[in-house]
Amino acid sequence: MKAVRFDRFGGPDVLELVDLPDPHPGPGQVRIAVRAAGVNASDWKKRKGLMDEELPQTLGHEAAGTVDELGAGVTDVALGDRVFGFTRDGAAQAESAVLAHYAPIPAALGFAAAAALPAAVETATRALDQLGVTSGCTLLVNGASGTVGSAAVQLAVARGARVIGTASSANHDYLRSLGAEPVTYGDGLVERVRALAPDGVDLALDVAGSGVLPELIELTGRTPNVVTIADFEGAREYGVLFSRGDSGRALHVIGEIGDLIESGRFAVPAVQTFPLASVGEAHQEAEKGGGRRKLVLVVD
Numbered sequence: 001m002k003a004v005r006f007d008r009f010g011g012p013d014v015l016e017l018v019d020l021p022d023p024h025p026g027p028g029q030v031r032i033a034v035r036a037a038g039v040n041a042s043d044w045k046k047r048k049g050l051m052d053e054e055l056p057q058t059l060g061h062e063a064a065g066t067v068d069e070l071g072a073g074v075t076d077v078a079l080g081d082r083v084f085g086f087t088r089d090g091a092a093q094a095e096s097a098v099l100a101h102y103a104p105i106p107a108a109l110g111f112a113a114a115a116a117l118p119a120a121v122e123t124a125t126r127a128l129d130q131l132g133v134t135s136g137c138t139l140l141v142n143g144a145s146g147t148v149g150s151a152a153v154q155l156a157v158a159r160g161a162r163v164i165g166t167a168s169s170a171n172h173d174y175l176r177s178l179g180a181e182p183v184t185y186g187d188g189l190v191e192r193v194r195a196l197a198p199d200g201v202d203l204a205l206d207v208a209g210s211g212v213l214p215e216l217i218e219l220t221g222r223t224p225n226v227v228t229i230a231d232f233e234g235a236r237e238y239g240v241l242f243s244r245g246d247s248g249r250a251l252h253v254i255g256e257i258g259d260l261i262e263s264g265r266f267a268v269p270a271v272q273t274f275p276l277a278s279v280g281e282a283h284q285e286a287e288k289g290g291g292r293r294k295l296v297l298v299v300d
Helices: 041-047 111-115 118-131 147-158 169-178 189-196 213-220 232-238 253-262 276-288
Strands: 002-006 016-019 030-038 062-070 082-087 096-104 138-142 162-166 181-183 203-206 226-228 271-275 294-298
Touching: 002 276, 016 276, 030 111, 041 276, 062 096, 062 111, 082 111, 082 118, 082 253, 096 253, 111 271, 111 294, 118 147, 118 203, 118 226, 118 253, 138 147, 138 213, 147 162, 147 169, 147 253, 162 189, 169 181, 181 189, 189 213, 203 213, 213 226, 213 232, 226 232, 271 276, 276 294
Parallel strands: 138 162, 138 203, 162 181, 203 226, 271 294
Antiparallel strands: 002 016, 030 062, 030 096, 030 294, 062 082, 082 096
């Protein structure tokens, strides 16, 4: 099978499509013929040597496709079923991939839209779980219009929380459509949030990593009421929890998100697709950052 791999660290030009042996599922796993695979910031960071030191490396942790081989004990899906989910080996950007955690693709979604979901909804749900977001609480999401931020907004609203989200003014209508009350980020954030919530907020999630942890702590009143997924150094400085996958993943959301989509309570982000062979172009776009689009590689 063809798979994305790099043998040295560097720019997008180090990415290659190489022939690798076909993978096979272990017990409880399924193999899919990949139709789409998500691209995340971790991909270009790994390519540049900012995260992992080993070489060579394959890429990709989320994919969607059709089941073409079942591992021992798998009875909840059949050959030919459309599924999406997570790999365990970081090799989703390929013609075949083994999914360790998977769920049926909602009927209304195509493969590219399904591949846009796993990383964003797991990251958002993990942070909401760690914060203890429940019905009746007020949550501030800093960086609410991106793929993870918008997922956090919608998942929190589905839990019954009141959500205030920071974004540029151009994205305020979008946040309102998701059920959030928008505020502009930048200087004066505390005052703008308190204009909406005079007593402050109960909890805060930092998705943007824009150096606002002190303000989030001030608004919530307590450091344990703030979680960041984007500001590692700030988390160390201010004693805030930095949410990361190796501290326990919220994989339960893979099986739950379909009901929210089908009931109209979760809108999938806009998707920008690239052919698998154009993975370098996808990396160039990913490094620009920002925006509401999810980048996805497609396999014909």
